Amino acid sequence: MTTTHAPEPAIRVQGIEKSFKELQVLRGVDFDVARGSIFALLGSNGAGKTTLVRILSTLLKADAGTATVHGFDVAAKAGDVRESISLTGQFAAVDEVLTGRENLVLVAKLRHLKNPGAIADELLARFSLTDAGGRRSATYSGGMRRRLDIAMSLIGNPPVIFLDEPTTGLDPQARIEVWQTVKQLAQGGTTVLLTTQYLDEAEQLADRIAILHKGTIIQNGTLAELKQLLPAATVEYVEKQPTLEEVFLTLVGETGETGETGAAADAQPARKEF
Template sequence: MTANQVQGPAIHVQGLEKSYKELRVLRGVDFDVAHGSIFALLGSNGAGKTTVVKILSTLLKADTGTAAVNGFDVATQAAKVRESISLTGQFAAVDEILTGRENLVLVAKLRHLKNPGTIADDLLARFSLTEAGARKASTYSGGMRRRLDIAMSLIGDPPVIFLDEPTTGLDPQARIEVWQTVKELAGRGTTVLLTTQYLDEAEHLADRIAILHEGRIIVNGTLAELKQMLPPAQVEYVEKQPTLEEVFLSLVGADGKDGERRAMTATSARMDEE
Protein backbone atom coordinates (compact mmCIF):
# COMPACT_ATOMS: atom_id res chain seq x y z
CA MET A 1 0.00 0.00 0.00
CA THR A 2 1.28 3.46 -0.90
CA ALA A 3 0.39 7.05 -0.09
CA ASN A 4 -1.45 7.19 -3.41
CA GLN A 5 -4.04 4.54 -2.60
CA VAL A 6 -7.62 5.53 -3.39
CA GLN A 7 -9.74 2.82 -1.80
CA GLY A 8 -12.90 4.06 -0.10
CA PRO A 9 -13.55 7.73 0.63
CA ALA A 10 -10.65 10.15 0.66
CA ILE A 11 -11.50 11.06 4.26
CA HIS A 12 -13.53 8.94 6.67
CA VAL A 13 -14.45 10.22 10.14
CA GLN A 14 -16.54 8.35 12.68
CA GLY A 15 -17.38 9.19 16.27
CA LEU A 16 -14.56 11.68 16.87
CA GLU A 17 -14.53 13.13 20.37
CA LYS A 18 -12.05 15.52 21.92
CA SER A 19 -11.97 17.41 25.20
CA TYR A 20 -9.58 19.93 26.67
CA LYS A 21 -9.87 19.34 30.42
CA GLU A 22 -13.53 20.16 31.16
CA LEU A 23 -14.28 21.60 27.73
CA ARG A 24 -15.80 19.11 25.27
CA VAL A 25 -14.84 20.39 21.83
CA LEU A 26 -15.93 17.43 19.68
CA ARG A 27 -18.92 15.33 20.71
CA GLY A 28 -19.03 12.57 18.11
CA VAL A 29 -18.23 13.85 14.62
CA ASP A 30 -19.02 11.73 11.54
CA PHE A 31 -18.53 12.50 7.84
CA ASP A 32 -16.99 11.18 4.61
CA VAL A 33 -15.31 13.11 1.82
CA ALA A 34 -15.25 11.78 -1.75
CA HIS A 35 -12.06 11.81 -3.81
CA GLY A 36 -11.53 14.93 -5.90
CA SER A 37 -14.30 16.88 -4.17
CA ILE A 38 -14.41 20.06 -2.10
CA PHE A 39 -15.91 19.48 1.34
CA ALA A 40 -16.67 22.53 3.47
CA LEU A 41 -16.75 22.24 7.24
CA LEU A 42 -18.79 25.27 8.19
CA GLY A 43 -19.09 26.65 11.69
CA SER A 44 -18.64 29.67 13.92
CA ASN A 45 -15.51 30.37 15.96
CA GLY A 46 -15.03 27.70 18.61
CA ALA A 47 -17.20 25.13 16.87
CA GLY A 48 -14.29 22.67 16.65
CA LYS A 49 -13.30 23.00 12.98
CA THR A 50 -9.57 23.43 13.58
CA THR A 51 -9.58 20.60 16.10
CA VAL A 52 -10.98 18.26 13.44
CA VAL A 53 -8.27 19.34 10.99
CA LYS A 54 -5.53 18.84 13.58
CA ILE A 55 -6.74 15.31 14.27
CA LEU A 56 -6.95 14.45 10.57
CA SER A 57 -3.45 15.84 9.96
CA THR A 58 -2.01 13.82 12.91
CA LEU A 59 -1.16 16.94 14.94
CA LEU A 60 -3.61 15.98 17.67
CA LYS A 61 -4.98 12.70 18.99
CA ALA A 62 -8.69 12.13 19.40
CA ASP A 63 -10.01 10.90 22.73
CA THR A 64 -12.32 8.41 21.01
CA GLY A 65 -13.48 7.63 17.49
CA THR A 66 -11.67 6.75 14.27
CA ALA A 67 -10.47 8.66 11.24
CA ALA A 68 -8.74 7.70 8.00
CA VAL A 69 -7.20 9.86 5.28
CA ASN A 70 -6.53 8.36 1.86
CA GLY A 71 -7.20 4.95 3.39
CA PHE A 72 -4.70 5.32 6.24
CA ASP A 73 -5.68 5.42 9.91
CA VAL A 74 -4.60 8.70 11.51
CA ALA A 75 -3.76 7.00 14.82
CA THR A 76 -1.89 3.88 13.67
CA GLN A 77 -0.54 4.99 10.26
CA ALA A 78 0.37 8.59 10.96
CA ALA A 79 3.46 8.59 8.72
CA LYS A 80 1.43 7.38 5.72
CA VAL A 81 -1.22 10.01 6.43
CA ARG A 82 1.41 12.74 6.45
CA GLU A 83 2.71 11.50 3.10
CA SER A 84 -0.81 11.84 1.70
CA ILE A 85 -1.71 15.32 2.88
CA SER A 86 -0.78 18.95 2.99
CA LEU A 87 -2.04 21.47 5.51
CA THR A 88 -2.48 25.20 4.99
CA GLY A 89 -3.30 27.04 8.20
CA GLN A 90 -5.25 30.20 8.84
CA PHE A 91 -2.24 32.42 8.11
CA ALA A 92 0.17 32.13 5.20
CA ALA A 93 3.35 30.34 6.29
CA VAL A 94 5.72 31.88 3.75
CA ASP A 95 9.20 33.19 4.48
CA GLU A 96 8.92 36.87 3.62
CA ILE A 97 12.70 37.33 3.43
CA LEU A 98 12.87 34.86 0.52
CA THR A 99 11.48 35.38 -2.95
CA GLY A 100 8.43 33.45 -4.05
CA ARG A 101 10.60 31.09 -6.09
CA GLU A 102 13.05 30.58 -3.22
CA ASN A 103 10.18 29.62 -0.91
CA LEU A 104 9.09 26.91 -3.35
CA VAL A 105 12.62 25.64 -3.96
CA LEU A 106 13.22 25.41 -0.20
CA VAL A 107 10.13 23.26 0.37
CA ALA A 108 10.99 21.01 -2.58
CA LYS A 109 14.47 20.47 -1.14
CA LEU A 110 13.06 19.74 2.31
CA ARG A 111 10.89 17.06 0.69
CA HIS A 112 14.02 15.64 -0.99
CA LEU A 113 12.53 16.03 -4.47
CA LYS A 114 14.54 16.08 -7.66
CA ASN A 115 14.76 19.23 -9.79
CA PRO A 116 13.44 21.68 -7.17
CA GLY A 117 13.95 24.62 -9.54
CA THR A 118 11.75 23.07 -12.20
CA ILE A 119 9.10 22.26 -9.60
CA ALA A 120 9.17 25.88 -8.39
CA ASP A 121 8.88 27.29 -11.92
CA ASP A 122 5.98 25.00 -12.77
CA LEU A 123 4.06 26.03 -9.65
CA LEU A 124 4.75 29.72 -10.21
CA ALA A 125 3.24 29.38 -13.67
CA ARG A 126 0.30 27.33 -12.39
CA PHE A 127 -0.59 29.94 -9.79
CA SER A 128 0.03 32.97 -12.04
CA LEU A 129 3.05 34.08 -10.00
CA THR A 130 5.81 33.80 -12.60
CA GLU A 131 6.32 37.56 -12.92
CA ALA A 132 6.42 37.92 -9.13
CA GLY A 133 8.65 34.88 -8.58
CA ALA A 134 11.85 36.90 -8.26
CA ARG A 135 10.35 39.35 -5.76
CA LYS A 136 10.51 38.94 -2.00
CA ALA A 137 7.31 37.48 -0.56
CA SER A 138 7.10 40.52 1.74
CA THR A 139 6.08 42.59 -1.32
CA TYR A 140 3.17 40.30 -2.21
CA SER A 141 -0.46 41.22 -1.73
CA GLY A 142 -2.58 39.11 0.61
CA GLY A 143 -4.03 37.09 -2.23
CA MET A 144 -0.62 36.48 -3.82
CA ARG A 145 0.86 35.41 -0.48
CA ARG A 146 -1.98 32.97 0.07
CA ARG A 147 -1.63 31.57 -3.45
CA LEU A 148 2.09 31.06 -2.81
CA ASP A 149 1.26 29.36 0.48
CA ILE A 150 -1.10 26.93 -1.27
CA ALA A 151 1.47 26.33 -4.01
CA MET A 152 4.01 25.38 -1.34
CA SER A 153 1.48 22.99 0.12
CA LEU A 154 1.13 21.18 -3.22
CA ILE A 155 4.80 20.33 -3.62
CA GLY A 156 4.96 16.56 -3.82
CA ASP A 157 1.42 16.31 -5.25
CA PRO A 158 -0.46 15.31 -2.08
CA PRO A 159 -3.85 13.76 -2.93
CA VAL A 160 -5.54 15.48 0.04
CA ILE A 161 -5.17 19.08 1.17
CA PHE A 162 -6.59 20.73 4.27
CA LEU A 163 -7.32 24.47 4.07
CA ASP A 164 -8.09 25.86 7.52
CA GLU A 165 -10.01 29.13 6.98
CA PRO A 166 -7.81 30.08 3.99
CA THR A 167 -9.38 33.49 3.33
CA THR A 168 -9.31 34.86 6.86
CA GLY A 169 -8.26 38.52 6.75
CA LEU A 170 -8.22 38.78 2.96
CA ASP A 171 -9.92 41.53 0.99
CA PRO A 172 -12.75 40.60 -1.43
CA GLN A 173 -10.51 40.45 -4.51
CA ALA A 174 -7.94 38.27 -2.74
CA ARG A 175 -10.71 35.94 -1.57
CA ILE A 176 -11.87 35.49 -5.17
CA GLU A 177 -8.29 34.64 -6.19
CA VAL A 178 -8.11 31.95 -3.51
CA TRP A 179 -11.53 30.59 -4.50
CA GLN A 180 -10.35 30.19 -8.09
CA THR A 181 -7.24 28.38 -6.86
CA VAL A 182 -9.28 25.96 -4.74
CA LYS A 183 -11.60 25.17 -7.65
CA GLU A 184 -8.60 24.47 -9.87
CA LEU A 185 -7.20 22.08 -7.25
CA ALA A 186 -10.37 20.01 -7.22
CA GLY A 187 -10.52 20.15 -11.01
CA ARG A 188 -7.11 18.45 -11.10
CA GLY A 189 -8.31 15.66 -8.77
CA THR A 190 -7.09 16.94 -5.41
CA THR A 191 -9.43 16.33 -2.49
CA VAL A 192 -9.97 19.54 -0.50
CA LEU A 193 -11.31 19.80 3.03
CA LEU A 194 -12.03 23.45 3.66
CA THR A 195 -12.96 24.94 7.01
CA THR A 196 -14.69 28.30 6.97
CA GLN A 197 -17.04 30.55 8.88
CA TYR A 198 -18.07 32.40 5.73
CA LEU A 199 -21.42 31.23 4.38
CA ASP A 200 -20.79 32.58 0.88
CA GLU A 201 -17.46 30.78 0.72
CA ALA A 202 -19.04 27.39 1.45
CA GLU A 203 -21.88 28.14 -0.97
CA HIS A 204 -19.51 29.18 -3.74
CA LEU A 205 -16.96 26.37 -3.44
CA ALA A 206 -18.23 23.21 -1.83
CA ASP A 207 -19.61 20.05 -3.38
CA ARG A 208 -20.87 19.12 0.08
CA ILE A 209 -21.29 21.19 3.22
CA ALA A 210 -21.29 19.99 6.82
CA ILE A 211 -22.31 22.38 9.58
CA LEU A 212 -20.40 21.84 12.81
CA HIS A 213 -22.17 23.26 15.85
CA GLU A 214 -21.20 22.77 19.48
CA GLY A 215 -18.97 19.86 18.58
CA ARG A 216 -21.44 17.95 16.42
CA ILE A 217 -22.28 17.76 12.73
CA ILE A 218 -25.89 18.90 12.67
CA VAL A 219 -26.37 18.69 8.89
CA ASN A 220 -24.37 17.32 5.96
CA GLY A 221 -25.36 17.54 2.31
CA THR A 222 -25.14 19.39 -0.97
CA LEU A 223 -26.22 23.01 -1.16
CA ALA A 224 -29.43 21.96 -2.91
CA GLU A 225 -30.17 19.40 -0.18
CA LEU A 226 -29.59 21.97 2.55
CA LYS A 227 -31.89 24.48 0.86
CA GLN A 228 -34.66 21.87 0.71
CA MET A 229 -34.67 21.75 4.50
CA LEU A 230 -36.38 25.14 4.60
CA PRO A 231 -39.98 25.83 3.51
CA PRO A 232 -40.44 26.84 -0.15
CA ALA A 233 -39.77 30.48 -0.85
CA GLN A 234 -42.85 32.70 -0.73
CA VAL A 235 -43.55 34.78 -3.81
CA GLU A 236 -44.44 38.36 -2.98
CA TYR A 237 -45.46 41.10 -5.39
CA VAL A 238 -44.06 44.55 -4.82
CA GLU A 239 -44.77 47.77 -6.64
CA LYS A 240 -41.95 48.53 -9.04
CA GLN A 241 -40.93 52.17 -9.15
CA PRO A 242 -39.82 53.54 -12.54
CA THR A 243 -36.13 54.13 -13.06
CA LEU A 244 -34.71 57.45 -14.23
CA GLU A 245 -33.92 55.78 -17.56
CA GLU A 246 -37.57 54.76 -17.98
CA VAL A 247 -38.73 58.28 -17.07
CA PHE A 248 -36.29 59.79 -19.55
CA LEU A 249 -37.28 57.50 -22.42
CA SER A 250 -40.96 57.96 -21.66
CA LEU A 251 -40.61 61.73 -21.78
CA VAL A 252 -38.35 62.16 -24.78
CA GLY A 253 -39.84 59.32 -26.85
CA ALA A 254 -38.50 58.54 -30.30
CA ASP A 255 -38.66 62.10 -31.65
CA GLY A 256 -39.07 64.08 -28.46
CA LYS A 257 -42.56 65.43 -29.34
CA ASP A 258 -44.52 62.64 -27.65
CA GLY A 259 -42.42 63.18 -24.56
CA GLU A 260 -43.20 66.89 -24.46
CA ARG A 261 -46.93 66.18 -24.60
CA ARG A 262 -46.64 63.58 -21.80
CA ALA A 263 -44.67 65.97 -19.63
CA MET A 264 -47.19 68.79 -20.19
CA THR A 265 -50.10 66.43 -19.45
CA ALA A 266 -48.46 65.23 -16.24
CA THR A 267 -47.73 68.82 -15.16
CA SER A 268 -51.34 69.89 -15.83
CA ALA A 269 -52.65 66.93 -13.84
CA ARG A 270 -50.52 67.86 -10.84
CA MET A 271 -51.73 71.48 -11.03
CA ASP A 272 -55.36 70.35 -11.15
CA GLU A 273 -54.83 68.20 -8.05
CA GLU A 274 -53.32 71.15 -6.20
Protein backbone atom coordinates (compact mmCIF):
# COMPACT_ATOMS: atom_id res chain seq x y z
CA MET A 1 0.00 0.00 0.00
CA THR A 2 1.45 3.31 -1.00
CA THR A 3 0.86 6.47 0.95
CA THR A 4 0.78 9.88 -0.63
CA HIS A 5 2.16 12.85 1.18
CA ALA A 6 0.83 16.35 0.73
CA PRO A 7 3.37 18.59 -0.99
CA GLU A 8 5.37 20.82 1.28
CA PRO A 9 3.87 24.32 1.44
CA ALA A 10 5.67 27.11 -0.37
CA ILE A 11 5.58 29.16 2.84
CA ARG A 12 5.22 27.90 6.39
CA VAL A 13 4.97 30.26 9.36
CA GLN A 14 4.92 28.94 12.92
CA GLY A 15 4.75 31.03 16.07
CA ILE A 16 6.40 34.15 14.63
CA GLU A 17 6.76 36.97 17.14
CA LYS A 18 8.29 40.43 16.74
CA SER A 19 8.48 43.46 19.01
CA PHE A 20 9.97 46.91 18.61
CA LYS A 21 10.99 47.97 22.12
CA GLU A 22 7.74 47.93 24.10
CA LEU A 23 5.50 47.54 21.04
CA GLN A 24 4.60 43.91 20.33
CA VAL A 25 3.72 43.80 16.63
CA LEU A 26 3.47 40.05 15.99
CA ARG A 27 2.22 37.81 18.78
CA GLY A 28 2.57 34.29 17.41
CA VAL A 29 1.58 34.04 13.74
CA ASP A 30 0.87 30.66 12.10
CA PHE A 31 -0.16 29.80 8.54
CA ASP A 32 0.82 27.78 5.46
CA VAL A 33 0.71 28.85 1.82
CA ALA A 34 0.21 26.17 -0.82
CA ARG A 35 2.46 26.19 -3.88
CA GLY A 36 1.07 28.02 -6.89
CA SER A 37 -1.67 29.72 -4.89
CA ILE A 38 -2.56 33.30 -4.01
CA PHE A 39 -2.64 33.84 -0.25
CA ALA A 40 -4.00 37.15 1.00
CA LEU A 41 -2.93 38.53 4.35
CA LEU A 42 -5.69 40.93 5.23
CA GLY A 43 -5.46 43.53 7.96
CA SER A 44 -5.82 47.19 8.81
CA ASN A 45 -2.92 49.62 8.97
CA GLY A 46 -0.57 48.68 11.79
CA ALA A 47 -1.73 45.07 11.96
CA GLY A 48 1.80 43.79 11.28
CA LYS A 49 1.49 42.75 7.62
CA THR A 50 4.61 44.52 6.35
CA THR A 51 6.63 43.42 9.39
CA LEU A 52 5.77 39.80 8.63
CA VAL A 53 6.69 40.18 4.95
CA ARG A 54 10.03 41.70 5.95
CA ILE A 55 10.72 38.69 8.17
CA LEU A 56 9.79 36.22 5.42
CA SER A 57 12.00 38.06 2.92
CA THR A 58 14.97 37.98 5.39
CA LEU A 59 15.03 41.77 5.82
CA LEU A 60 14.12 41.48 9.49
CA LYS A 61 14.75 38.83 12.14
CA ALA A 62 11.92 37.40 14.22
CA ASP A 63 12.16 37.38 18.00
CA ALA A 64 10.62 33.91 18.19
CA GLY A 65 9.09 31.24 15.98
CA THR A 66 10.18 29.70 12.68
CA ALA A 67 9.40 30.27 9.01
CA THR A 68 10.37 28.51 5.80
CA VAL A 69 10.08 29.81 2.24
CA HIS A 70 10.47 27.38 -0.68
CA GLY A 71 11.78 24.83 1.83
CA PHE A 72 14.48 27.08 3.29
CA ASP A 73 14.55 28.40 6.84
CA VAL A 74 14.49 32.21 6.70
CA ALA A 75 16.94 32.51 9.59
CA ALA A 76 19.39 29.69 8.82
CA LYS A 77 19.25 29.76 4.99
CA ALA A 78 18.69 33.44 4.25
CA GLY A 79 20.76 33.35 1.06
CA ASP A 80 18.74 30.47 -0.39
CA VAL A 81 15.51 32.23 0.53
CA ARG A 82 16.60 35.39 -1.29
CA GLU A 83 17.36 33.39 -4.42
CA SER A 84 13.86 31.91 -4.29
CA ILE A 85 11.79 35.06 -3.82
CA SER A 86 11.03 38.48 -5.13
CA LEU A 87 9.60 41.33 -3.09
CA THR A 88 7.48 44.16 -4.45
CA GLY A 89 6.88 46.87 -1.89
CA GLN A 90 4.05 49.34 -1.48
CA PHE A 91 5.52 51.80 -3.97
CA ALA A 92 6.93 51.01 -7.41
CA ALA A 93 10.72 50.84 -7.34
CA VAL A 94 11.38 51.73 -10.97
CA ASP A 95 14.05 54.16 -12.16
CA GLU A 96 12.05 56.93 -13.77
CA VAL A 97 15.06 58.24 -15.71
CA LEU A 98 15.30 54.95 -17.63
CA THR A 99 12.85 53.57 -20.15
CA GLY A 100 10.74 50.58 -19.24
CA ARG A 101 12.99 48.30 -21.29
CA GLU A 102 16.15 49.75 -19.74
CA ASN A 103 14.79 49.07 -16.25
CA LEU A 104 14.26 45.43 -17.14
CA VAL A 105 17.64 45.07 -18.83
CA LEU A 106 19.35 46.59 -15.79
CA VAL A 107 17.80 44.10 -13.37
CA ALA A 108 18.61 41.18 -15.68
CA LYS A 109 22.25 42.29 -15.81
CA LEU A 110 22.37 42.67 -12.03
CA ARG A 111 21.15 39.08 -11.75
CA HIS A 112 23.93 38.03 -14.19
CA LEU A 113 21.46 36.49 -16.63
CA LYS A 114 22.22 35.76 -20.26
CA ASN A 115 20.44 37.70 -23.02
CA PRO A 116 19.06 40.53 -20.83
CA GLY A 117 17.59 42.25 -23.90
CA ALA A 118 15.59 39.17 -24.85
CA ILE A 119 14.39 38.80 -21.25
CA ALA A 120 13.27 42.43 -21.23
CA ASP A 121 11.40 42.07 -24.51
CA GLU A 122 9.61 38.91 -23.34
CA LEU A 123 8.45 40.60 -20.13
CA LEU A 124 7.34 43.75 -21.96
CA ALA A 125 5.17 41.56 -24.17
CA ARG A 126 3.88 39.50 -21.25
CA PHE A 127 2.75 42.60 -19.37
CA SER A 128 1.39 44.45 -22.43
CA LEU A 129 4.10 47.12 -22.25
CA THR A 130 5.84 46.57 -25.58
CA ASP A 131 4.58 49.82 -27.12
CA ALA A 132 5.68 51.76 -24.04
CA GLY A 133 9.02 49.98 -23.65
CA GLY A 134 11.01 52.77 -25.30
CA ARG A 135 9.47 55.53 -23.18
CA ARG A 136 10.87 56.80 -19.91
CA SER A 137 9.01 55.16 -17.07
CA ALA A 138 8.34 58.62 -15.60
CA THR A 139 5.71 59.00 -18.33
CA TYR A 140 3.88 55.79 -17.33
CA SER A 141 0.53 55.75 -15.60
CA GLY A 142 0.32 54.33 -12.09
CA GLY A 143 -0.92 50.97 -13.34
CA MET A 144 1.77 50.73 -16.02
CA ARG A 145 4.47 51.61 -13.50
CA ARG A 146 3.22 48.96 -11.10
CA ARG A 147 3.07 46.35 -13.88
CA LEU A 148 6.65 47.23 -14.81
CA ASP A 149 7.63 46.91 -11.15
CA ILE A 150 6.10 43.42 -10.95
CA ALA A 151 7.76 42.47 -14.27
CA MET A 152 11.12 43.49 -12.80
CA SER A 153 10.38 41.31 -9.78
CA LEU A 154 9.87 38.26 -12.01
CA ILE A 155 13.28 38.40 -13.67
CA GLY A 156 15.00 35.14 -12.82
CA ASN A 157 11.65 33.33 -12.43
CA PRO A 158 11.39 33.31 -8.61
CA PRO A 159 8.96 30.61 -7.43
CA VAL A 160 7.63 32.85 -4.62
CA ILE A 161 6.71 36.51 -4.84
CA PHE A 162 5.64 38.86 -2.05
CA LEU A 163 3.35 41.72 -3.01
CA ASP A 164 3.06 44.18 -0.14
CA GLU A 165 -0.10 46.26 -0.71
CA PRO A 166 0.52 46.42 -4.48
CA THR A 167 -2.46 48.64 -5.33
CA THR A 168 -1.97 51.35 -2.72
CA GLY A 169 -2.65 54.74 -4.30
CA LEU A 170 -3.79 53.36 -7.65
CA ASP A 171 -6.94 54.43 -9.46
CA PRO A 172 -9.70 51.87 -10.22
CA GLN A 173 -8.43 51.02 -13.73
CA ALA A 174 -4.86 50.55 -12.51
CA ARG A 175 -6.06 48.28 -9.71
CA ILE A 176 -7.83 46.05 -12.25
CA GLU A 177 -4.65 45.90 -14.34
CA VAL A 178 -2.65 44.76 -11.31
CA TRP A 179 -5.30 42.21 -10.33
CA GLN A 180 -5.13 40.67 -13.80
CA THR A 181 -1.34 40.50 -13.53
CA VAL A 182 -1.48 38.76 -10.14
CA LYS A 183 -3.94 36.18 -11.44
CA GLN A 184 -1.62 35.47 -14.37
CA LEU A 185 1.28 34.89 -11.98
CA ALA A 186 -0.60 32.18 -10.08
CA GLN A 187 -1.82 30.59 -13.31
CA GLY A 188 1.83 30.31 -14.33
CA GLY A 189 2.70 28.43 -11.11
CA THR A 190 4.10 31.30 -9.05
CA THR A 191 3.18 31.37 -5.36
CA VAL A 192 1.90 34.80 -4.36
CA LEU A 193 1.65 36.16 -0.83
CA LEU A 194 -0.38 39.34 -1.05
CA THR A 195 -0.84 41.79 1.79
CA THR A 196 -3.74 44.20 1.52
CA GLN A 197 -6.16 46.26 3.52
CA TYR A 198 -8.72 46.24 0.70
CA LEU A 199 -11.46 43.68 1.31
CA ASP A 200 -12.52 43.53 -2.34
CA GLU A 201 -8.93 42.87 -3.41
CA ALA A 202 -8.67 39.79 -1.21
CA GLU A 203 -12.10 38.67 -2.37
CA GLN A 204 -11.16 39.02 -6.06
CA LEU A 205 -7.73 37.37 -5.92
CA ALA A 206 -7.11 35.02 -3.05
CA ASP A 207 -7.40 31.24 -2.88
CA ARG A 208 -7.11 31.58 0.89
CA ILE A 209 -7.42 34.60 3.17
CA ALA A 210 -5.90 35.09 6.61
CA ILE A 211 -7.03 37.99 8.77
CA LEU A 212 -4.23 39.49 10.84
CA HIS A 213 -5.46 41.51 13.81
CA LYS A 214 -3.42 42.85 16.71
CA GLY A 215 -0.48 40.65 15.79
CA THR A 216 -2.25 37.31 15.44
CA ILE A 217 -4.19 35.41 12.78
CA ILE A 218 -7.79 35.43 13.96
CA GLN A 219 -9.24 33.57 10.93
CA ASN A 220 -7.76 31.65 8.00
CA GLY A 221 -9.76 30.02 5.23
CA THR A 222 -11.22 30.23 1.76
CA LEU A 223 -13.65 33.01 0.94
CA ALA A 224 -16.54 30.54 1.16
CA GLU A 225 -15.37 29.32 4.56
CA LEU A 226 -15.08 32.85 5.90
CA LYS A 227 -18.55 33.76 4.65
CA GLN A 228 -19.99 30.81 6.56
CA LEU A 229 -18.88 32.44 9.81
CA LEU A 230 -21.84 34.81 9.52
CA PRO A 231 -25.50 33.77 9.37
CA ALA A 232 -27.23 33.93 6.02
CA ALA A 233 -28.82 37.27 5.25
CA THR A 234 -32.57 37.70 5.10
CA VAL A 235 -33.68 37.87 1.46
CA GLU A 236 -35.68 40.96 0.69
CA TYR A 237 -36.92 42.51 -2.52
CA VAL A 238 -34.63 45.48 -3.10
CA GLU A 239 -33.62 47.66 -5.98
CA LYS A 240 -29.94 47.12 -6.60
CA GLN A 241 -28.09 50.38 -7.06
CA PRO A 242 -24.81 50.51 -8.99
CA THR A 243 -21.64 51.05 -6.96
CA LEU A 244 -19.55 54.16 -7.47
CA GLU A 245 -16.83 51.99 -8.99
CA GLU A 246 -19.29 50.58 -11.55
CA VAL A 247 -20.40 54.10 -12.45
CA PHE A 248 -16.81 55.30 -12.78
CA LEU A 249 -15.69 52.39 -14.97
CA THR A 250 -18.79 52.64 -17.15
CA LEU A 251 -18.19 56.34 -17.76
CA VAL A 252 -14.46 56.15 -18.51
CA GLY A 253 -14.11 52.57 -19.69
CA GLU A 254 -11.79 50.05 -18.04
CA THR A 255 -8.87 51.33 -20.10
CA GLY A 256 -9.68 54.97 -19.43
CA GLU A 257 -10.48 55.57 -23.12
CA THR A 258 -13.90 56.76 -24.23
CA GLY A 259 -15.36 58.24 -27.35
CA GLU A 260 -16.36 61.87 -27.68
CA THR A 261 -19.77 61.17 -26.24
CA GLY A 262 -18.44 58.98 -23.42
CA ALA A 263 -19.72 55.59 -22.38
CA ALA A 264 -22.65 56.80 -20.38
CA ALA A 265 -25.02 55.84 -23.18
CA ASP A 266 -23.97 52.21 -22.78
CA ALA A 267 -24.67 52.16 -19.07
CA GLN A 268 -27.37 49.69 -18.04
CA PRO A 269 -30.14 50.79 -15.69
CA ALA A 270 -30.25 49.44 -12.18
CA ARG A 271 -31.80 46.00 -12.00
CA LYS A 272 -34.34 44.67 -9.61
CA GLU A 273 -33.41 41.29 -8.27
CA PHE A 274 -33.92 38.93 -5.40
